[in-house]
Amino acid sequence: MTTRAAPWRQGPLDDHRTSPxxxxxxxxxxxxxxxxxxxWKPLVELLLFGAFYVVLTIIFGIVWAVGLVVVRGEEALDEIFLAGTELDMMDPAIFFMLFFSLVLMIPALLAARxxxxxxxxxxxxxxxGRLRWGFLGRCLLVALVVYAVGHAAAALVEYALLGTLxxxxxxxxxxxxxxxxxxxVPLQCAAEELVFRGYLLQTVGRWLRRPVFAILLPVPLFTFGHLYDAWGLLAVAVMAVVAGYLTWxxxxxxxxxxxxxxxNVIATLFGALSLADPDAEESxxxxxxxxxxxxxxxxxxxxxDAGRRGVEVTRTVHPPRLPVLLAPGPGPGGHPGGGSGRPDHEPAAWVCPGPPACPGHWAERAPGPAPQPLS
Structure with missing residues (x-):
């Protein structure tokens, strides 16, 4: 089987045909x-991913707890988890625990795959079959410009309405x-995209051909993994739909x-500058x-931009090349049996394993009627 990426407009999709x-x-x-x-393979992949992730999380949790005790003292764990207050995400130790624990999804999922x-x-x-770094860089630049302009406009509106910033x-x-x-944070974002737009889109796509199902069905899983009110959950759902559409x-x-x-970088940066409350659940x-x-x-x-640059959006997959079985005939050298010493009355079959090398060999006669050409 040979594969290659196909450019932006590579004719109609034909991913469901049964012909060779x-x-x-x-x-x-x-x-x-x-x-x-x-x-059933995606289901086994999910089980493996879950098992790997649990093991990695336990190891990370132990290392993180030991490091916290060494740095802050024996009472640090009690102060964080037994004080009866909510976790402060702007505490560097809590921030690292929450975000890096999600990064562990990357090795877990890649191992399962x-x-x-x-x-x-x-x-x-x-x-x-790889990360397209040039395309990723252009997308990051576009996102930075869009978010910078958007937040600047929001700040100007706030100043116009309130008179202060x-x-x-x-x-x-x-x-x-x-x-x-x-x-x-970038690794945490990549990890979530690998799971929710990578694994889940391709899992749904193994069972359902239409992209709308692959884009929309994972949205609730991503949305309700966040603890926000209705407006906040709607914002997360919109992002999930946009990200799924862009992936496809x-x-x-x-x-x-x-x-x-x-x-996420801008949201957490605003939290670190006290310009937003990263722990807020209301929107x-x-x-x-x-x-x-x-x-x-x-x-x-x-x-x-992707359309103008001809970014690859499909993969051309050729079926495995099968051996070609030909009818009895002269083998190498132009005479029956190819010099193998077989008598003329004993049919033989020429088996070609296909390119790039096709030396062939003489096979024993199979029971039943004489071999016929296969195409």
Whole structure:
């Protein structure tokens, strides 16, 4: 089987044909790039992923707790977990625990995919089987510009209505938080995209061909993993739909990762500057309208850029090349039996394993009628 990525407009999709010809697979159908695809494999992959993630989380939790006690003293764990108060996400230790525990989903999921397939494992990232760094960089730049303009406009509206702007006040441990916002938050976003837009889209796509199901069915799982009110949950759902659409439409996770990274980096940065409360669970329709507007603008710009640059959005998959069995005839050398010493009355069959090398060999006669040409 040979595969390759196909450019932006590569004709109509033909990922459901039963004939032996090549198939064009969009991102959510890449599970069918595996000739050994079975409907139950994503379920086993989920079990393996869960088992690996639990083990990694336990190990990380032990290491984190020991490190906290060494740095802050024996009472640190009691102060955090037994004080009867909510966890302060702007505490650098809590911040690292919450975000890095999600990063562990990356090795857990990649290990499960390496065992169950399809291969290469990079098909989780894009139709090319790898992360397209150039495209990711362009998406990050677009997201930064869109969010910068959006938040600047919101600040101007706030100033026009209230006459004042909130002054930034760095929280305690600000520089530790900045280091983790730069190093850990992007990995946390990538981990969530691998699971919710990578694994789940491709799992639904193994069973259902239409992309709308692959995009929408994982949305509730992502949405209700957040503890917000109705407006906040709607904002998360909009982001999940936009990210799922971009993953399908651009053939990979790069645009969704860029959107998620910029959104979370700015949100946590505002929290570290006391410009927003990262622990807040209440939102408003205004916040929903602003975030949805920025995400839809980002999606439009990215899809437009991807189309202009011919970004690969499907993968061309050719079926495995089968051996060709020909009727009895002269073998190498031009005489019956190919010089093998067989008598002329004993039929033989020429078996060609296919390119790139096709030396062939003489096979024993099978019981039954004489071999016929196969195509």
């Amino acid at each position: 010809g090549p198939r064009l697979l969009p991102y959510h159908r890449l599970g069918h790039a595996d000739p050994e695809h079975r409907w 390496a065992i169950m397939g399809p291969r290469p494992v990079g098909l989780l990232l894009s139709v090319t 909130t002054a930034p006040q760095p929280v305690e441990g600000f520089w530790w938080l900045i280091a983790m916002i730069v190093l850990v 439409r651009t053939g990979g996770l790069e645009a969704a990762i860029a959107l998620h990274v910029v959104n 408003s329709w205004v916040a929903l309208a602003i975030s949805a507007g920025m995400q839809l603008l980002f999606a439009w710009l990215v899809v437009r």
